[in-house]
Amino acid sequence: MTMSLLERRYRSVLRLLPAAYRAEREEEMVAAFMEMSGDAPDEENLRPRWGEIASVVALATRVRLGGAGSAPRSFAWGATVRLIALLGLAFQSVYAVFTIADLIRAGALRAGSEAVLTPGSTVVLLNFGKITQLGGGALICSAVAFIAIMRGRVRVARIAALLGLLPALIHPFTQPGWPWIDPFWPSDLGYLLSVAVPAIALLLGFHADVPPLRSPWWLTLLPVAIGVVFDVVTRTILSSHWALSDLLTRWTGDPEAIAWSYLWLDPQGLAIVGLVVTGVVVLARRCGPSWALALAVLGVPLLTFRLSLIVATAPEGPNAVLWTTALAQSVLVAALIALLTATGLKALPGKVRPGAAVSGPAPVP
Numbered sequence: 001m002t003m004s005l006l007e008r009r010y011r012s013v014l015r016l017l018p019a020a021y022r023a024e025r026e027e028e029m030v031a032a033f034m035e036m037s038g039d040a041p042d043e044e045n046l047r048p049r050w051g052e053i054a055s056v057v058a059l060a061t062r063v064r065l066g067g068a069g070s071a072p073r074s075f076a077w078g079a080t081v082r083l084i085a086l087l088g089l090a091f092q093s094v095y096a097v098f099t100i101a102d103l104i105r106a107g108a109l110r111a112g113s114e115a116v117l118t119p120g121s122t123v124v125l126l127n128f129g130k131i132t133q134l135g136g137g138a139l140i141c142s143a144v145a146f147i148a149i150m151r152g153r154v155r156v157a158r159i160a161a162l163l164g165l166l167p168a169l170i171h172p173f174t175q176p177g178w179p180w181i182d183p184f185w186p187s188d189l190g191y192l193l194s195v196a197v198p199a200i201a202l203l204l205g206f207h208a209d210v211p212p213l214r215s216p217w218w219l220t221l222l223p224v225a226i227g228v229v230f231d232v233v234t235r236t237i238l239s240s241h242w243a244l245s246d247l248l249t250r251w252t253g254d255p256e257a258i259a260w261s262y263l264w265l266d267p268q269g270l271a272i273v274g275l276v277v278t279g280v281v282v283l284a285r286r287c288g289p290s291w292a293l294a295l296a297v298l299g300v301p302l303l304t305f306r307l308s309l310i311v312a313t314a315p316e317g318p319n320a321v322l323w324t325t326a327l328a329q330s331v332l333v334a335a336l337i338a339l340l341t342a343t344g345l346k347a348l349p350g351k352v353r354p355g356a357a358v359s360g361p362a363p364v365p
Contacts, residue, residue: 013056058207065204065207066209082206084197087295093139094230097224098227099139138167141160142160145157149206149213157202158206189304190302190308194302264325275299295336303334307326307330310327310330
């Protein structure tokens with residue numbers, strides 16, 4: 001029997017589904033779609049309705065990023081995406097504490113946020129100045145999304161994550177000449193990735209087949225507590241660094257004598273330390289593919305942030321120390337991303353062969 005044009009188009013849409021799932025249920029789904037469409041000649045040039053396409057996309061997401069009871073490989077990918085969301089939003093929650101604390105101090109001192117941080121440091125301009133201006137609301141939305149998803153409020157978490165995406169998407173295009181003449185555009189890109197990747201992972205990973213989390217309040221608010229502790233500790237260290245920097249400047253005549261330390265004390269620097277420590281533990285304990293792959297994905301925004309420093313500073317001149325430190329951090333993060341990716345992909349379960357029994361959500365045309 002000759003296949004109609006509409007049926008071919010339905011089958012093209014169904015190619016979004018895994019091959020094993022299509023082998024078992026494609027005929028059933030095509031028959032249901034064709035029955036709802038009725039008999040229509042090819043001359044009418046009918047196409048699948050947008051609602052039908054959306055239902056297939058949603059089903060493909062649920063199958064490929066499965067929850068409990070799904071195929072091992074689908075569950076591993078689903079766990080990876082959910083870890084990306086949780087860890088990324090947790091970092092944004094910690095970052096939100098830094099940002100709010102800076103704004104409070106800036107308001108108290110009636111000065112810009114740059115005046116409260118390390119005077120004259122390139123790190124201030126790249127990692128705090130612009131991001132504080134554009135990202136305070138987005139970071140707070142990410143923190144709200146983390147708290148909501150940890151407490152099982154999936155809808156609230158999705159709304160907060162989407163609201164947090166808006167300033168990150170809009171800001172770069174409001175800058176004159178961006179990205180062609182803006183030397184700091186990689187920093188904007190890193191910020192966009194750090195907000196967008198966890199938000200998209202939350203939207204995709206926590207679908208209808210995943211039971212909502214019911215985490216205790218102490219675990220839910222842990223990133224906020226960590227942010228408060230880190231903010232106090234880093235400000236204390238930076239205060240002593242200013243005095244030490246003045247002393248070393250008098251001795252050596254180099255105002256950037258300990259500038260390298262600033263790149264380990266800003267939120268991205270602390271995140272790099274956390275990424276390296278966690279990555280080493282994951283690799284040493286063989287924690288499975290999900291942790292390795294999630295950490296590899298979350299390392300990409302951090303790498304982009306540090307690449308922005310390499311682009312914006314010169315290897316020779318007053319920013320040589322910052323450039324060298326940023327380069328070393330970039331090499332470290334890039335090597336860890338490659339190692340985590342290779343380890344995670346190697347540890348993934350095998351694909352389900354067509355014809356094997358498929359577990360997962362039933363098709364809903």
